[in-house]
Every structure is written in C-alpha cells, then in structure tokens.
Amino acid sequence: MGRLINKNKGYLYKASSVAFLFQLFGALGAGILFFVGDLLGIHILSPDNGFSNILWQIFFWATDFFFVGFTVYLAYLIAGVAAIAPSLTLSVYFAHFAGLYGGESLSLPMYADYFTTPSTLSVGGNIGYMGYLIIGLLVGWLVKLLFTAWSKLKRAGAKKIDSPVKKLGQKIKLLGSLDGMGVMSLLDLIVLILILPVVSGIITFFAVRFGIELPFKALADSLRPVLSRLFAQSRNFEGGLLLGAMAGFDIIGPLSRTA
DSSP states (O other): OOHHHHHHHHHHHHHHHHHHHHHHHHHHHHHHHHIIIIIIIOGGEEESSSHHHHHHHHHHHHHHHHHHHHHHHHHHHHOGGGHHHHHHHHHHIIIGGGGGTTOOOSSHHHHEEEEEEOOTOOOOOOTTTHHHHHHHHHHHHHHHHHHHHHHHHHHHHHHHHHHOOOOOOOOOGGGTTOHHHHHHHHTTTIIIIIIHHHHHHHHHHHHHHHIIIIHOOOOOOHHHHHHHHHHHTTTTHHHHHHHHHHHHHHHHHHHHHOO
C-alpha cells in the first residue's frame, strides 16, 4: 500500500508540473494582451476589438484546460496511451458541458459560459480540482487493472484453445503458424483499445456523476437560500463566514466549488 501511495504521489507531481504550463500560457498570454492592448493602446488588441476577443478566449481556455491537461496526463502516466481518450472526454465534459444537461442554455460571452467556474453557473459540474484528480486516477487505474485482467484471461484462454488451433493448423496451411496465444492476441485491438477504455470511462463517469457532481449540486441548491438569508440578516458577516468555511475546508475540492 505504501508503494502504491508513493507511486501515485509521483504521478501527481508530474501531472501537476506539466499541467501548470497550461496555466502559465494562459496567464502570460492574457497579461501580454492586456499590456499591449490597454497600456500601449494598440487598437487591434484592445478589449473592444473582435479579434482581441478571440485571443482572450484562447488564453482563458488555456487557463481552464489546466484541469483537462492535468487529468489526461495523470491518466496517461498510470496506464499509457489507452487512458487518453476516456480521461480527455470526461474532463472536457465535466469542465464545460455537464450543466447543459440540467436544462441551462448557453449565452455570450463564451468565456462566462465555458470557463470551469462559469459566472452564469450554466455549465460545468461542481466537482472541483479533486474531482478531476479522481477522474485521472480512476480512469488510469481501471484501464491498467483491466489490461492486467485481460492478459491473465488471454493466457488462460490460450491454453484451452491451443490444441484445437494447432490441429486446425495442420489441416489448413494458412493457419499453420497460429497457436492459442496467437488467436487470443487477434482480439487485442478490439479489447484493449475499444472495449476496456470505454468500460473504464463509463464506470468513472457514473462514479463522479453520482458520487461528486449531483450530491454537491444538491448541497449547493439547498444552501443557496440559507446563504442568502445569512448575508441579508447579518450584513454579510454570517453568510461570508459560512461561505469562507466551505471554501477553506477543501480549498479546491467539490465543497469549495459548491460554495
């Protein structure tokens, strides 16, 4: 268990260091754009210019994709290339589109709707940084464990069909070089690339959806009137105290996002 924990720590450190480049790119890009457009007065890069708005979107999306980059790279470190597609799909879904299926609609500007913490709360699930951490770990380890299980199953199946396959090879010359393991290996592309990553993605989706997103969304819905009342009756003191306690409890986790 200790080795497993240390191994995951190593994965987390690597994934965080690489994902930080997304944040750095977005922050520096937006900073340079602001400096050149506002302070130097270059019109084409000023905030009221359409071309500048496109660049703002690019840099803000890069900042937002810190979560996506972190999740994908973490899953990749654990399980390799096969974990990229499910982790990328799930992280983009929860970062940008999860709220759409709650009946909300998109509205301009895109930044307000598509940022991980949207100002309109119309998209994105309340899963926090910890939610993306769980997506990366679950997808990565599920893919890895299922691959290991398939290898064992393949070896066991190869032993059972080895003799019939060799007998068939004696009758059909084209199959003469095949054995049980060769036949089972023909299924690798379908099982390892198509089936197991999809299964891992589905399991992870339901775990995050029903274990994190929906419970904390319900918590947010139930606390909204409470917070509103506390803010109103105590001149922001009691409401701010509860909000700060929630945000400080897990800093970047689902409770903070709920707050």
